[in-house]
Amino acid sequence: MSEKRLIVIGAGGHAHACIDVIEEQGIYRIVGLVGVPEEIDTDHLGYRVTAIDSDLPQLAKSSQYAIIAVGHIHSPALRIRLYQRAIDLGFHLPTIVAPTAYVSRHAVIGAGTIVMHGATVNAGAKVGNNCIINTCAVVEHDVTVADHCHISTGAILNGDAKVGSGSFVGSGSVVKEGVSIGSECIIGMGLAVRHNQADTTRFTGSRKS
Numbered sequence: 001m002s003e004k005r006l007i008v009i010g011a012g013g014h015a016h017a018c019i020d021v022i023e024e025q026g027i028y029r030i031v032g033l034v035g036v037p038e039e040i041d042t043d044h045l046g047y048r049v050t051a052i053d054s055d056l057p058q059l060a061k062s063s064q065y066a067i068i069a070v071g072h073i074h075s076p077a078l079r080i081r082l083y084q085r086a087i088d089l090g091f092h093l094p095t096i097v098a099p100t101a102y103v104s105r106h107a108v109i110g111a112g113t114i115v116m117h118g119a120t121v122n123a124g125a126k127v128g129n130n131c132i133i134n135t136c137a138v139v140e141h142d143v144t145v146a147d148h149c150h151i152s153t154g155a156i157l158n159g160d161a162k163v164g165s166g167s168f169v170g171s172g173s174v175v176k177e178g179v180s181i182g183s184e185c186i187i188g189m190g191l192a193v194r195h196n197q198a199d200t201t202r203f204t205g206s207r208k209s
């Protein structure tokens, strides 16, 4: 079987967590990290930053796979830009699932999405492309998560909830069953979301919004 060479785009804290999951999954061989110029030659869990964004066309000639490993809290813009660039250059963006996660065979997970350790994606759930389903997050039955979302550590999306494109759900927050969160929303950490949230809402609790 030919080697599956994978480029990790990003070299911060989220990239470290992604590296661990990719290693544990054991399907892809990480052949390099792409960072910002100040990160060149820095070491991350035994992998070196050898390239910056402008080197991606060259890297695409020798590596078929890439994963976007920069984080997303305030804005999905950087992850979206890098994802689109990687696609345009012909990289294949695989779905990465930690062996410690549970993904139902009745769930669908998109390209470039990573499901981190201990997360659950239950039956009938649909998760789009370029999402982060972070450590121990729960995406319950029949939930829809659109492209470019980050469901943070320990967040819970209860049955039939919906999350629109580019939205962030903070660590430990709980979304009531059937509730819809619009696109490009920021839901702070540790909150209960009981009502629908319009596009671009920044929800930090208290009011119904």
Ligand SMILES: CC(C)(COP(=O)(O)OP(=O)(O)OC[C@H]1O[C@@H](n2cnc3c(N)ncnc32)[C@H](O)[C@@H]1OP(=O)(O)O)[C@@H](O)C(=O)NCCC(=O)NCCS
Pocket (backbone or CB within 6 Å): 073, 074, 134, 152, 153, 169, 170, 171, 172, 186, 187, 188, 189, 190, 191, 203, 204, 205
């Ligand atoms: C919502 C959030 C992004 C806002 O960040 P910010 O723009 O830097 O704003 P601040 O954190 O300075 O918060 C301003 C005020 O909003 C309110 N607020 C913000 N987030 C809140 C939250 N999660 N719950 C309750 N109130 C919150 C508070 O009144 C806060 O003032 P205080 O710090 O004096 O208590 C941030 O608070 C948050 O929740 N981040 C998510 C962290 C997370 O889940 N990380 C996981 C990564 S895997």
